[in-house]
Amino acid sequence: MKLNRRNFVRGIGLAGLGVSTGAVAELATITGSGNLDSYRYTREPRGSIYRKVLPTTFYKVIENRPGYIGTIKVVGKINQIDSREHGFAELVYHASRQDWSGEWGQAIKEAIDERNKIWGKQTPQQREDRMWGNAIVMASDQFHVNFGDAGSWRPIAPTRDKLILPPEEMSAKIKQVVKWYGAVQVGICEITEDMRPFFYSVGRTKGTLRGGSADYSDEGRAIPWPYPHKYCISIGVFEDLSSAKGLVGPLNNTSVATECGDDDVYPLWLESVIRGLGYDATAHFIAKEDFIQPAFGVKAGLGELGRLGQLVSPWGANIRLAAVTTNMPLATDKPIDFGLQDFCKNCKKCADNCPAKALSTKDEPSEVNGLLKYAFDPIKCTKQRTTFGCAACAAVCPFSKPDSTLHTLGRIIARDKTGGKLLKKLDDFFYGEKPAPREMGQWAPWRM
Numbered sequence: 174m175k176l177n178r179r180n181f182v183r184g185i186g187l188a189g190l191g192v193s194t195g196a197v198a199e200l201a202t203i204t205g206s207g208n209l210d211s212y213r214y215t216r217e218p219r220g221s222i223y224r225k226v227l228p229t230t231f232y233k234v235i236e237n238r239p240g241y242i243g244t245i246k247v248v249g250k251i252n253q254i255d256s257r258e259h260g261f262a263e264l265v266y267h268a269s270r271q272d273w274s275g276e277w278g279q280a281i282k283e284a285i286d287e288r289n290k291i292w293g294k295q296t297p298q299q300r301e302d303r304m305w306g307n308a309i310v311m312a313s314d315q316f317h318v319n320f321g322d323a324g325s326w327r328p329i330a331p332t333r334d335k336l337i338l339p340p341e342e343m344s345a346k347i348k349q350v351v352k353w354y355g356a357v358q359v360g361i362c363e364i365t366e367d368m369r370p371f372f373y374s375v376g377r378t379k380g381t382l383r384g385g386s387a388d389y390s391d392e393g394r395a396i397p398w399p400y401p402h403k404y405c406i407s408i409g410v411f412e413d414l415s416s417a418k419g420l421v422g423p424l425n426n427t428s429v430a431t432e433c434g435d436d437d438v439y440p441l442w443l444e445s446v447i448r449g450l451g452y453d454a455t456a457h458f459i460a461k462e463d464f465i466q467p468a469f470g471v472k473a474g475l476g477e478l479g480r481l482g483q484l485v486s487p488w489g490a491n492i493r494l495a496a497v498t499t500n501m502p503l504a505t506d507k508p509i510d511f512g513l514q515d516f517c518k519n520c521k522k523c524a525d526n527c528p529a530k531a532l533s534t535k536d537e538p539s540e541v542n543g544l545l546k547y548a549f550d551p552i553k554c555t556k557q558r559t560t561f562g563c564a565a566c567a568a569v570c571p572f573s574k575p576d577s578t579l580h581t582l583g584r585i586i587a588r589d590k591t592g593g594k595l596l597k598k599l600d601d602f603f604y605g606e607k608p609a610p611r612e613m614g615q616w617a618p619w620r621m
């Protein structure tokens with residue numbers, strides 16, 4: 174459909190809602206020639222998409238309540254998870270050993286065979302793309318190898334000289350310093366007894382495929398409880414979904430792995446900063462984490478848990494989480510509610526766009542390991558990501574849109590049920606219900 178104001182107003186019914194002509198005109202400016210995805214073809218400065226201070230009009234602050242982690246309802250017993258059973262841990266284990274036994278082994282073999290089949294029919298350009306892509310993935314993964322438990326990274330020792338400040342002031346300053354370094358969101362929560370189920374029963378000691386070998390085994394490590402640190406500083410790092418969604422084929426991992434490697438740096442840096450102020454601190458990131466990050470991000474007020482199984486902030490699912498735990502005396506934040514639980518019931522855009530059908534399309538959430546949430550099939554997702562790479566769910570989420578007056582309006586109206594339905598319609602109208610993935614030539618930095 175040709176994009177013009179009349180079609181927009183007719184399609185969405187905004188006139189009746191009193192949306193200004195100025196807002197519509199702004200949208201036309203954003204969209205340029207009517208290609209609504211054009212703004213996502215390049216790596217934009219993150220500030221143009223994701224402001225570091227979340228406008229208070231986007232959400233309400235809620236209290237920590239018994240039986241809830243933020244807006245996640247606890248409805249049964251939560252069993253702790255052995256982190257070696259996670260999708261990528263299974264991939265590392267089975268691929269390193271060439272062990273194709275069991276459901277995971279079989280799925281990973283099928284994914285690798287499929288990928289090799291695609292790679293076997295390459296044109297010279299595709300071969301070059303694959304070599305660039307692999308080189309970048311290996312370079313990015315090397316951060317995990319060297320920063321994880323099996324690597325050689327050493328944080329500084331806590332200094333003897335302690336900086337003493339009131340907890341409120343220390344929290345505010347820590348947040349400002351981490352945002353100055355580059356994080357887009359920072360929140361702090363207390364590690365209370367109700368957070369224990371979100372700690373792994375056993376932690377991993379080898380976090381990446383490149384750390385594995387034919388005799389790969391991971392004996393795991395115990396996670397101490399009571400946990401030695403009282404506070405968790407949850408860090409949101411901006412994820413550029415322009416290339417993640419843009420790529421068709423196995424090299425999607427190029428952009429995903431790059432950002433994944435970047436994310437190691439923030440918590441490691443903060444770990445040493447806090448130690449430099451005289452307190453103990455531990456960094457937690459993908460290759461070295463003691464707990465399931467989204468639960469802590471939700472409690473620390475960074476966002477809510479979405480249907481796609483990740484933290485979604487009012488800015489969207491284009492956020493990666495890392496954390497630092499510490500005993501530095503800090504003031505904590507409260508969780509936020511921006512209407513996502515109701516919005517997800519109607520939206521389903523992540524599930525409808527999941528190429529592996531790994532996400533639930535049911536109208537209502539149900540009990541999954543003691544939590545009221547949407548079911549997710551980790552085997553289907555890992556298979557898809559092993560063969561092709563994927564970040565489609567996060568990229569299509571209606572909240573993962575740039576910061577503009579119109580999108581600001583959308584984020585505000587999404588807070589109520591009727592407004593939420595409208596935002597979904599608006600997103601489908603402008604971005605498409607099932608946006609087509611972009612070809613590599615539209616984003617790959619090595620393509621001249």
Ligand code: SF4
Pocket residue numbers: 523526527528529530531532553554555557558563564565566567
């Ligand atoms: S990453 Fe891809 S395969 Fe996995 S759940 Fe999201 S859309 Fe589905």
Ligand code: SF4
Pocket residue numbers: 479480481485516517518520521522523524566569570571572
């Ligand atoms: S795409 Fe829709 S259903 Fe999925 S997490 Fe985002 S808002 Fe929820």
